[in-house]
Amino acid sequence: MVSLELNDEEKLIQQVARDFARKEIRPVAAYYDEREEVPYDLIKKAAAVGFGISKQGSLLDGAGSSLIPSIIAEELSWGCAGIALAINSSGLAAAAIAATGTPEQRQQWLAAIASDEHEVRLGAMCLTEPDAGSDVANIQTTATRDGDFYVLNGEKQFITNGGIADVHVVFATEDRSKGWGGISAFVVPKGTPGLQQGTVWKKMGIRASHTANVIFNDCRIPAEYKLGAPAKPGGSAGPGAVGALMTLERTRPVVGAYAVGIARAAYEYALDYAKTRVQFGRPIIKNQGISFMLADMAMAVDSARLMVWRAAWMAGANVPYLQAEGSMAKCYASDVAMKVTVDAVQVLGGQGYMRDHPVEKWVRDAKIFQIFEGTNQIQRLVIGRALEALPPRG
Ligand SMILES: Cc1cc2nc3c(=O)[nH]c(=O)nc-3n(C[C@H](O)[C@H](O)[C@H](O)COP(=O)(O)OP(=O)(O)OC[C@H]3O[C@@H](n4cnc5c(N)ncnc54)[C@H](O)[C@@H]3O)c2cc1C
Incomplete structure (x- = not known):
């Protein structure tokens, strides 16, 4: 039987999100649009209410109602899409970690990008490049194995939270001849030498959401930061693509x-x-x-x-x-x-x-x-x- 009636949990979350959008987001939407600032205080407030990646269960481990992320997104976006995206901006990186990471990696890196009422922690998903937008298999960023490390080189374009994220999930090719099959996903924490912010873009809309290029210049990360099956030297590319x-x-x-x-x-x-x-x-x-x-x-x-x-x-x-x-x-x-x-x-x-x-x-x-x-x-x-x-x- 088809039912469009939300269950009690979904109704409650919808109401909380609706109230939050009306009371907290709408009044400051024009301010952040004009200033093009990331609404750090609002991200903390939203985390305190329980939004952010903590309510994305169905996208992360399949748990709970799969409607909830969409219900929250509609309500917060009713308040302001830019602020809503900023609040949920770690969702893409989180979903990528959940989809490709081992259980240990999921535990470590999902915690690293979950904001709470005290601290904003952000994730960025770095897929697009200057020459690989719609044609995403044409990624040029490389990941080269060097002993117990990978070395990343390349530039990612138009990345939400690019350069300000605590964790960048980066898609890079280990073997271009394999196309999609050669692409893997890597975690690059904030402060890693060789990780630099590039152009910070000024945008038409969703201005409370931060968008920048990210440059990887001989960026060296431990081999275990590759998401997916533990990689052995000379082993095949992971399940990144x-x-x-x-x-x-x-x-x-x-x-x-x-x-x-x-x-x-x-x-x-x-x-x-x-x-x-x-x-x-x-x-x-x-x-x-x-x-x-x-x-x-x-x-x-x-x-x-x-x-x-x-x-x-x-x-x-x-x-x-x-x-x-x-x-x-x-x-x-x-x-x-x-x-x-x-x-x-x-x-x-x-x-x-x-x-x-x-x-x-x-x-x-x-x-x-x-x-x-x-x-x-x-x-x-x-x-x-x-x-x-x-x-x-x-
Ligand atoms: C504000 C913002 C935030 C973003 N955040 C992220 C992010 O967090 N992470 C990330 O990885 N990326 C992000 N992106 C990148 C976004 O996903 C790409 O911009 C998008 O996929 C399109 O790629 P492109 O801009 O290179 O356009 P292009 O691929 O150059 O396309 C240009 C035009 O050609 C059309 N086109 C291309 N190929 C075809 C085809 N085969 N058939 C018909 N039409 C075609 C396109 O539809 C488009 O109209 C963001 C972009 C913006 C603007």
């Missing part, structure tokens, strides 16, 4: 959930405005041209959430996960967020274009969700391939 793919598959519904949060915020704001703004002697919502836009926005937000929840549920229920459902959720929800936020500006007219209202920020924030964790063109490629692989109908 497969781990990366698994990571992105499982986190994709959550990316969609952030987009739903922005879309919902914009839709609600436009609805309230349309009921109170009077032109030609009546609220503008009385015009079909406006009420139909709002009706489309309401349908789009709801359908995007349903796709996100379906993908999250499939991942948790171990229903054969086709990739396509995660890609569909991420792609559709981010396209919805883009359209709904732009339409919300239209509903507000000139006011929508002004920084006095949050709507223009939501347009800027929405755009990234069509780009990172695989652009929407790449998601459509994945979906198209899954469709192609379907058996012919009788």
